[in-house]
Amino acid sequence: MNRFIECVNVGKIYPGKTGQVEALRGINFLCDEGSFVCLLGRSGCGKSTLLQLLAGLERPSSGQIAVAGRELDGPSPDAAIVFQDHGLFPWMTVQKNVEFNMKARGVAAGERRERARGFIEMTGLTGFGDRYPHELSGGMRQRVGIARALTTNPKALLMDEPFGALDAQTRGRLQDELLQIWEKQRTTVLFVTHSIDEALLLADRILVFTPRPGKIAADVRVDLPRPRTQQSAEFTALARELRGLIGAERDFD
Numbered sequence: 001m002n003r004f005i006e007c008v009n010v011g012k013i014y015p016g017k018t019g020q021v022e023a024l025r026g027i028n029f030l031c032d033e034g035s036f037v038c039l040l041g042r043s044g045c046g047k048s049t050l051l052q053l054l055a056g057l058e059r060p061s062s063g064q065i066a067v068a069g070r071e072l073d074g075p076s077p078d079a080a081i082v083f084q085d086h087g088l089f090p091w092m093t094v095q096k097n098v099e100f101n102m103k104a105r106g107v108a109a110g111e112r113r114e115r116a117r118g119f120i121e122m123t124g125l126t127g128f129g130d131r132y133p134h135e136l137s138g139g140m141r142q143r144v145g146i147a148r149a150l151t152t153n154p155k156a157l158l159m160d161e162p163f164g165a166l167d168a169q170t171r172g173r174l175q176d177e178l179l180q181i182w183e184k185q186r187t188t189v190l191f192v193t194h195s196i197d198e199a200l201l202l203a204d205r206i207l208v209f210t211p212r213p214g215k216i217a218a219d220v221r222v223d224l225p226r227p228r229t230q231q232s233a234e235f236t237a238l239a240r241e242l243r244g245l246i247g248a249e250r251d252f253d
């Protein structure tokens, strides 16, 4: 496997009105191409900050980050980010939203339309291309965000709690769909979540974060067979281990 993401001693300090905030300190990890890694931890331990750094949207205060063998010095051409609030443009139709990243990269109109149609189909949105975001459910909006991210063929999909605001049933369905896309495209996925169960259903590997400043407290391999179920003894045992690592009395969904 190729080493795809390299973080060496990465730290991030934000300036603040009431003093600096040290969001991350001493982050070291390597990630293989094609793996599914969850970043798990309580609110405020720097998970979103790390995704922003990996996308090249923020610069680290210390240390180095390389994606696909290239040290980042601006927005990464190899990574696409999917936000919790999906970040759709309310004045654009689904079709136009999905085309947006390609348009920004100068892809010709005909090809844009064709590719967007393919990803709209892949994410189960066929027939909704002419709708506006306010006409869609939360789950559908999140699918549009995923479709838009996939259109530029990113080598890495950086997902910041994409399913956090959805009801349990929709969340479960989107988790399954994401795994299908991941298995088909073999995109490297970094996925932020608060949920131990979500991390165990999805990831090959879970990085457990602790807060103030954010650090990686544990790096846990998940070798459970797929498709996974919360009902197995192995799942329950790993969930207990993770709860212990986070210091949570129970799941903190």
Ligand SMILES: Nc1ncnc2c1ncn2[C@@H]1O[C@H](COP(=O)(O)OP(=O)(O)OP(=O)(O)O)[C@@H](O)[C@H]1O
Residues within 6 Å of the ligand: 014, 015, 016, 021, 022, 023, 041, 042, 043, 044, 045, 046, 047, 048, 049, 050
């Ligand atoms: N742009 C910013 N300016 C100043 N401080 C920030 C900024 N972004 C994040 N922080 C601070 O950095 C710390 C880490 O925030 P971050 O959003 O990365 O954590 P998180 O683990 O993703 O939290 P959550 O799960 O609630 O999204 C927090 O203390 C936060 O207040």
